[in-house]
Amino acid sequence: MARIQAILRRVSPEELLADTVTFRDGELVIDAGRQKVYRKGELVPLTPFEYRLLLTLARHPDRPLTREELILKLGGFDYEGDVRTIDQHIKNLRQKIEPDPKNPTYILTVFGVGYKFAPGSP
Template sequence: MEQKIRILIVEDEEKILQVLEAYLKKEGYEVRTATDGTKALAIFKTEEIHLLILDLMLPEMSGEEVCKQIRGFSTIPILMLTARTEEDDKLTGLAIGADDYVTKPFSPREIVGRVKALLRRSYREYKPLAEQLQYNDRELEVDINRVEVRVKGKLVNFTPNEFRLLTVFLSHPGQVFTREQLVQKVFGFDYDGFDRTIDTHIKNIRQKIERDPKNPIYIQTIYGMGYKFGGAK
């Protein structure tokens, strides 16, 4: 990207906010800050934001609600900050549209590393995954060049990770992928999340593209092995 990367940090703890802002500015990023969800959404309406760092425990409007609202009109990468350590809480964050998460307490250097990894994954070209790939069976239409997914002609909003995961399947129809293989292809070797992250993203994709998500025809589960793209029947 030619323009400077602009990051929005939404965090109500001033000390954390100031430290993250300083570290990210030192890396050359433009930084905007907000201490609550209402201010964050207002910034989105007036400025182009390329990545969001979002605390879940915000006053008034929760971080989860902010994430849901932003996902209604934007696919920018979202890094969640949370004091919750339970796996189900992390999966909930991913389910509502976050791309990655970090639990408190954390090192500012860790945040910088996660930000760089998210930006690489989110703004790299899609062509290495599937050269000029398009899929259209009249019900599901995927255009890699435009980064668009349509179901029955209606544009469907996908997060960056969901879109990358779908393109992996489309570029290898019929091939069975283990969770570990999908983590490597979608997130890269620097991602230290857990395998259930893939299950969460696949569940979200099925909700968006399948006629019956409980009996999927596109992304099929191969028990004891992983997942594959089956295509329309």
């Protein structure tokens, strides 16, 4: 019970209430209520971790998040993996949601910091 309360303290009320977030005139849609992501109307198959990573980045638009911050938000204090695994998950996400994964427009690398979600036009 204490673990659940600790997690709930880290989640803001608006994060719990948001249903659907749409970017770039519907090019990318995150349906938090159904835990589904659509790119150009097509369902994007994401792993649970990829989904939570994308949702976390999207709920903090234009704010660079370090790998450590992402790990804490996604895995909590009990996370046992290497923080660099975030890089692989970002790479996988880019393959699935970016029009051109080699030149990302949604998930940008902030050198020396981490990653940020850029919801604006490319």
